[in-house]
Amino acid sequence: MYNAIMYAMQLSIAVYSLFNEKVRRMRKGEREAFSVLREKTDPEAKYIWFHAASLGEFEQGRPLIEQIRKDYPEYKILLxxxxxxxxxxxxNYSGADIITYLPIDTVSNARRFLRTIRPEMAFxxxxxxxxxxxxxxxxxxVPVYSVSSIFRPEQIFFKWYGWEYGHVLKCFSRFFVQNEESKQLxxxxxxxDVLVVGDTRFDRVLQIKEISQALPIIESFANGAKVFxxxxxxxxxxxxxLQYFNNCSDWKIILAPHLIDEGHLSQITNLLGNRRTxxxxxxxxxxxxxxxxxxxDCFGLLSSIYKYGDIAYVGGGFGAGIHNLLEAAVWGLPVxxxxxxxxxxxxxxxxxxxxxxxxxxxxxxxxxxDSLLADExxxxxxxxxxxxxxxxxxGATRKVLSNIQL
Known part of the structure; x- marks a missing residue:
């Protein structure tokens, strides 16, 4: 059943790629993955493989990648x-030696992929x-570790109908989970073989804080004022x-929206009324x-912008789900x-x-x-x-590294 689903997914991606640029890039990248591996793999090297679904998961794994690279330079990193x-x-991330898409999880793709790279361990x-x-x-x-994983009762592994797919969890050598509930499940x-170590994202936001960039325009805008x-x-x-702060003129607002297309920026401008923007x-x-x-109206600055603020609001909670709270909290902003x-x-x-x-x-x-502003x-x-x-x-990164064999 699982393999049938994978082949159906492969077909769906092929069809959907005809109409969607993002999916088209993904399909192209997956098809080129084996060429990338053949070109870049050093047959004499020892590789550690990290797999992240998307950007958020990469940021969770990044502290571990960089600590291994620092402490164990004899290994190369596949991401x-x-x-x-x-x-x-x-x-173009410099912390990995090879970066590529992961081909769809068919038996033939998995065999071919692992035959080429032959990792020493995988995360x-x-x-x-x-x-x-x-x-x-x-x-x-090959030792395989699940890092910063979190489990909930509604997941398929814990349902009567998911017992067969649940066997996949027994392929892991060890789980490094975020909380006690996950361990119990x-x-x-x-x-x-489960250790509660917390979430490596906390280590990552502390790293980001240490390397935050100075932003002269943001600093000039703040200029000693209270900033939301x-x-x-x-x-x-x-x-x-904006309904609230349009009537609160003694606070300045820095607004970094999730979408920066002209249509959305125009909507924001309309909401601001006559405020100098x-x-x-x-x-x-x-x-x-x-x-x-x-x-x-650009990306890549938000984690550094928070240091100029006094209070933060993080969006997404009226939609699919909230975005990164920790990037604000690490600077001591109530969120x-x-x-x-x-x-x-x-x-x-x-x-x-x-x-x-x-x-x-x-x-x-x-x-x-009102509560925050009324009481300093x-x-x-x-x-x-x-x-x-x-x-x-x-501290999750340190706990993971102290419980694996390198």
Whole structure:
């Protein structure tokens, strides 16, 4: 059944690629993967393979990749992606020796792939459970680790109808999971080589903080004022936030939307009314200093922008799910977010720590902001709580490395 699904997926990708540029890039990359491996693989080298579905999973695995590269330079790194949103952004990442797409998980693809690269060990980040690749790795005696994985009762592995596919989990040598619930769930199906180490994303955001870039335009815009940073926002987020802050002129707003196409930027501009607004790519330091709102119409700056803020809102919670809360929290910004956050342990953790605030509508947003703005000591306590939460949850990378054989 699984293999039939893989072949059907392969066919669907081929058809859908005729109409979608993103899927077309993915299909092209998968078909070229074997050529990349043949060209770049050093037959005398020892490879460690990291697989990440997309960009978010890569960021979770990145601290581990870079620590291994530093401590064990005798190994080379193979990095694979499934999604174009990971590969296209990180295809030139200097921390890996070979970067490519991972071909669809058919038996023939898996055999051919592993015959070419012959990894010494493999790391699958978070949710990646490719049946054929994993079974062949186990058959060959290659250690395989699942890193920053998290399990929930509703997943197929824990349903009566998912027992057959659940065998794929027995291909892993060890699981490094985020929480105790995951360990208990795995134990119920007979998997006991499980260590609770937390989430390597905390290590990653601390790394990002250390190498954050100075942004003169953002610094000029802030200029000692109170700054509310809106990160990865969608229209439902922006409608709530701007309704409030259009009547709160003593705060400046930095708004970095998730989508930066002209249609969405025009919607934001319409919501802002008469507030003095500039775009990051179209302004200078002098104009930014005099503006009330700065719209970030480019990517790659948000993690550094947060350091100029006092409070943050992270978008997505009124849609598919919240974006990266930790990039804001690491700078000691109290973080506000929408209600679709149940799948994100850091949201619950920040709320419990006192550094995060869940909102449901305009009224709850206004109440939360009013509380933070009315009491400077409460704002300071929330800020410290957010920063402390990230610091206390770090260290997963070190725990993983101390429990594998290299």
């Amino acid at each position: 694979t992606f499934f999604s174009p949103s990971g590969y296209e952004v990180r295809k 699958f980040i978070k949710y990646e459970f490719w049946y054929n690749y994993l079974h062949i790795l186990r058959h060959r005696g 795995l134990g119920k199906i007979g998997i006991t 940073v809106v990160g990865s926002s969608w229209l439902p987020d922006e409608e709530i936030i 500039v775009r990051y790519t179209q302004t200078n330091e002098q104009a930014a200093r005099e503006a009330e709102v700065l719209i970030v 506000i977010f929408g209600p679709n956050n149940a799948r994100f342990a850091e949201a619950k953790g920040l709320v419990e720590a006192g550094g995060g605030f869940e909102i449901y509508n305009y009224d709850s947003f206004a109440q939360t902001i 000591s409460f704002l300071a306590q929330s800020s410290e709580a957010a920063k402390r939460y990230v610091s206390q949850q770090s």
